[in-house]
Amino acid sequence: MKGLLYVAGAVLGTMMFTQCSDWTEVENKFEEPYSNKGEAYYEQLRAYKKSDHPVMFGWFSGWTGEGDNMYNMLRGMPDSMDIVSLWGGSFDLTEAKLSDLKEVREVKGTRILYCQHITDIGRSVTPASVEKDFIVDGVKYDSREEALAAYWGWYGQYGDTSAEGKEKAIRKYARVIVDSINKYNYDGFDIDYEPNFGYGGNISSNANHMHILLDELSKDLGPKSGTGRILMVDGEPQTLNAESGPLLDYYTIQAYYCHGDSDLDNRFQNLINKFSSVTPGADAAEKEANILKKTIWCEDFERHKNDGGPRFTTRDGVVTYSLRGMAMYYRPNIDARIGGVGAYRFDLCRPVNDYFFIREVIQTLNPAQK
Numbered sequence: 001m002k003g004l005l006y007v008a009g010a011v012l013g014t015m016m017f018t019q020c021s022d023w024t025e026v027e028n029k030f031e032e033p034y035s036n037k038g039e040a041y042y043e044q045l046r047a048y049k050k051s052d053h054p055v056m057f058g059w060f061s062g063w064t065g066e067g068d069n070m071y072n073m074l075r076g077m078p079d080s081m082d083i084v085s086l087w088g089g090s091f092d093l094t095e096a097k098l099s100d101l102k103e104v105r106e107v108k109g110t111r112i113l114y115c116q117h118i119t120d121i122g123r124s125v126t127p128a129s130v131e132k133d134f135i136v137d138g139v140k141y142d143s144r145e146e147a148l149a150a151y152w153g154w155y156g157q158y159g160d161t162s163a164e165g166k167e168k169a170i171r172k173y174a175r176v177i178v179d180s181i182n183k184y185n186y187d188g189f190d191i192d193y194e195p196n197f198g199y200g201g202n203i204s205s206n207a208n209h210m211h212i213l214l215d216e217l218s219k220d221l222g223p224k225s226g227t228g229r230i231l232m233v234d235g236e237p238q239t240l241n242a243e244s245g246p247l248l249d250y251y252t253i254q255a256y257y258c259h260g261d262s263d264l265d266n267r268f269q270n271l272i273n274k275f276s277s278v279t280p281g282a283d284a285a286e287k288e289a290n291i292l293k294k295t296i297w298c299e300d301f302e303r304h305k306n307d308g309g310p311r312f313t314t315r316d317g318v319v320t321y322s323l324r325g326m327a328m329y330y331r332p333n334i335d336a337r338i339g340g341v342g343a344y345r346f347d348l349c350r351p352v353n354d355y356f357f358i359r360e361v362i363q364t365l366n367p368a369q370k
Helices: 001-015 021-028 039-050 095-107 144-154 163-183 207-217 242-247 263-277 284-292 322-327 348-352 356-365
Strands: 055-061 081-085 110-116 190-195 230-235 252-253 295-300 311-313 319-320 340-344
Touching: 001 095, 001 163, 055 295, 055 348, 055 356, 081 340, 095 110, 110 163, 110 230, 144 163, 163 190, 190 319, 207 230, 207 242, 230 295, 242 263, 252 340, 263 295, 295 322, 311 322, 319 322, 322 340, 322 356, 340 348, 340 356, 348 356
Parallel strands: 055 081, 055 340, 081 110, 110 190, 190 230, 230 252, 252 295, 295 340
Antiparallel strands: 311 319
16 A cells, blocks of 8 residues: 555656656755756746645744855755744744745745644733733733733633633634734644643643634634635644544644654554544545544654654564654555654754755655656
């Protein structure tokens, strides 16, 4: 089955483009300046990004958009990166960042997402005058919690603590997040959701509250919105309510330090158990296939920028590094590909090895046609 999937992907690429190698060979070595490849190259690259294929995803940290080299520029990423989540520095953009963002989105077709932890209501988008000074509409409150409740409508034991009051406050929070995303025309929202790993809160620790947030966000983002903009949850999507699943484009799993398909199988079973009942499909196999196509496995390049991840053994006995092993993942007797793979802080490997492992994994996911 694995071989069949790789061949099918290759055939698709041949059908769509006359010379796929024209835009994939760049992954062997990045050459500066970035803009010397010609419009025909970028036109094919953008068309490839729009095609149905397993995506290459990653979190980009340290973004400045400028410098003596391209280490901190989105321009310096491998061209075939599909989706990139900004790990910090997403607001109050400088002219250098705006130019960098425009280039990779419009010329290369890379989708750039805003990312933040969801924990308590108001996180990351509450005005400093409320968060630090406890002032709302000219009124000084005695505590941060009271000020947050006055601003959002509910926080902890303060404000309108009825179910209706909490829902209204959560939906208001979601609207502000969407407004922030719209301000910079990002391509979607990546929610870092880890309630059981130190990021609990009055939204994240309550699956019903999370569903309200996602439901409001889904009006503008995700598959239900019709906008083409992405809504994804990384971390612990399997702990969401089942009804939240159809609102998401991807289930992004931080399968860090994974040693083989048996580990990934256990994680995938959690997704099946949670979302099968709400996933389209005529039978269990079709539902499983559709869940697989929404699944992105991720490795930690903050630790593994030098080697691509720990030693990994596939179900077929192939021994490789974990990120590449994740890219080779398939489900026996299921005719479907994985959604994609990704890496946390993948930009850290640029000065170390010029994105060697990222480039190799891109080739594993979507082999170039020679």
